[in-house]
């Protein structure tokens with residue numbers, strides 16, 4: 081039986097729609113039924129990077145409007161689904177730009193005194209793939225998300241890493257089991 085989720089948003093950050101990372105998302109989506117789904121394809125969107133202009137220190141908004149729909153998702157979603165390959169132990173640049181742009185919520189909290197800057201409490205998962213064997217990259221990515229999640233009222237409930245994609249044939253069986261376990265946790 082699929083887990084029912086009212087409102088969710090996918091942040092997808094691979095340049096390959098049929099790559100290893102997307103396979104993780106396909107498996108995840110087989111186990112959830114989402115009533116209202118937002119999809120942010122970070123490569124397609126290619127949002128402006130944060131320019132630290134200070135606008136959000138004064139206004140409760142960003143100087144750029146290209147993430148206004150993402151702001152609405154963050155205020156409405158019950159679940160955020162981050163889906164990304166590991167690039168140099170981190171997120172690819174288009175996803176990093178999306179994450180850096182969440183600086184406006186730090187400013188809302190620390191300059192605008194909004195506590196919390198986003199009322200809606202929500203959960204998140206991270207699905208990642210990497211070419212080599214090793215968890216260093218995903219640990220860094222989790223740390224980056226956890227820092228931002230403190231301010232956007234979100235908790236990372238778990239991650240699934242598909243490692244060794246450089247030499248991988250089929251998706252190992254344990255990956256689907258790990259994804260099922262992740263779904264059971266929220």
Ligand SMILES: Cc1cc2nc3c(=O)[nH]c(=O)nc-3n(C[C@H](O)[C@H](O)[C@H](O)COP(=O)(O)O)c2cc1C
Nearest residue numbers: 094099100101165166167168169209210211212245
């Ligand atoms: C620019 C770049 C940087 C990468 N950095 C890492 C890395 O730090 N560690 C690693 O294990 N794999 C690294 N990889 C390999 C990718 O994480 C891996 O091929 C991934 O499974 C690609 O997912 P995709 O099929 O969705 O594109 C890198 C690949 C690229 C293109």
